[in-house]
Amino acid sequence: MKMPIIDFHCDALSKMLLDPKLDFARDRRLDVNLRRLEDGGVKLQTFAIFLSERLGPPKMEHILGQIELFRERVLPLGVLPVQSVEDLNTLEQGEAIGGLLSLEGADGLEGNLHYVRVCYEKGVRFLGLTWNYANWAADGIMEPRNGGFTPAGVELVQLCHELGIILDVSHLSVKGFWELQELAEVAGKPFIASHSNAYHVCPHARNLRDDQIQAIIKLGGRIGVTFVPWFVKAGKSGSSRDLLPHIERICSLGGAANLMFGSDFDGIETHLTDFKHSGHYTNWQETLLKYYPEELVRGWLYDNAAAFLRAWLPSHK
Numbered sequence: 001m002k003m004p005i006i007d008f009h010c011d012a013l014s015k016m017l018l019d020p021k022l023d024f025a026r027d028r029r030l031d032v033n034l035r036r037l038e039d040g041g042v043k044l045q046t047f048a049i050f051l052s053e054r055l056g057p058p059k060m061e062h063i064l065g066q067i068e069l070f071r072e073r074v075l076p077l078g079v080l081p082v083q084s085v086e087d088l089n090t091l092e093q094g095e096a097i098g099g100l101l102s103l104e105g106a107d108g109l110e111g112n113l114h115y116v117r118v119c120y121e122k123g124v125r126f127l128g129l130t131w132n133y134a135n136w137a138a139d140g141i142m143e144p145r146n147g148g149f150t151p152a153g154v155e156l157v158q159l160c161h162e163l164g165i166i167l168d169v170s171h172l173s174v175k176g177f178w179e180l181q182e183l184a185e186v187a188g189k190p191f192i193a194s195h196s197n198a199y200h201v202c203p204h205a206r207n208l209r210d211d212q213i214q215a216i217i218k219l220g221g222r223i224g225v226t227f228v229p230w231f232v233k234a235g236k237s238g239s240s241r242d243l244l245p246h247i248e249r250i251c252s253l254g255g256a257a258n259l260m261f262g263s264d265f266d267g268i269e270t271h272l273t274d275f276k277h278s279g280h281y282t283n284w285q286e287t288l289l290k291y292y293p294e295e296l297v298r299g300w301l302y303d304n305a306a307a308f309l310r311a312w313l314p315s316h317k
């Protein structure tokens with residue numbers, strides 16, 4: 001039995017932009033390709049638009065370039081773009097695999113709020129506010145000064161709330177996190193951490209502290225447990241079993257219904273020993289079923305993320 005899976009983060013587009021020869025259908029240099037999504041039972045994949053430092057200063061044209069690439073090299077293979085509740089329903093009724101667009105870092109928006117609207121019109125539904133460093137909107141988690149939002153960044157948050165772009169706090173500074181939490185609470189809009197683990201289990205700056213996990217849960221947001229080895233276990237590379245303490249921690253804080261997965265495949269050079277690409281999701285499902293009841297596993301693999309999308313994607317009705 002293969003359960004459907006939603007994966008909330010991969011960087012395949014960024015890799016494909018840098019190497020035009022990569023074929024999304026089955027190129028083995030891609031952790032995420034169509035064949036592997038099928039093998040692993042992934043029903044819906046979020047594709048991050050990540051602007052590599054190799055592209056030079058981040059620009060809107062790089063964002064548009066990756067949206068084009070998604071349209072020209074991913075969708076023609078039969079991937080269904082998911083931008084609304086109706087799209088999600090269509091996806092669930094058919095055999096196709098879905099693709100959702102997310103922007104990782106506001107850098108390329110160049111401080112221009114009109115560009116945010118353009119991204120929305122082109123189907124971007126999630127926005128990670130920063131990558132690791134400061135940008136015009138806010139500070140990232142590796143910025144030593146730990147600043148929060150700029151006034152323009154606050155405007156960006158408000159516009160996203162208005163448009164229905166869902167915010168993502170993976171990579172955001174701790175100060176930024178709490179400022180967003182306040183804005184989100186006032187607006188009644190939950191946010192997600194698409195690819196972050198529990199700091200209590202693995203004290204890496206990119207992971208979430210207990211109080212942050214609790215704040216996300218309280219707002220009804222989602223946390224995508226991620227397979228980046230150094231966010232899973234300090235020191236030597238671990239295996240998928242080392243993800244279990246992260247799941248335990250989030251659940252112990254009350255987050256069983258808020259947990260999902262965000263692999264970060266194609267954004268990492270090294271992998272967990274037994275979880276190297278999307279095709280391995282089948283094994284991961286088996287591992288989870290050894291430890292947890294089916295209903296919980298189904299929730300983490302699919303239902304929790306789907307319920308969130310159903311609640312927060314735009315609906316044409």
Ligand SMILES: [Zn+2]
Pocket residue numbers: 104170171195264267
């Ligand atoms: Zn990332």
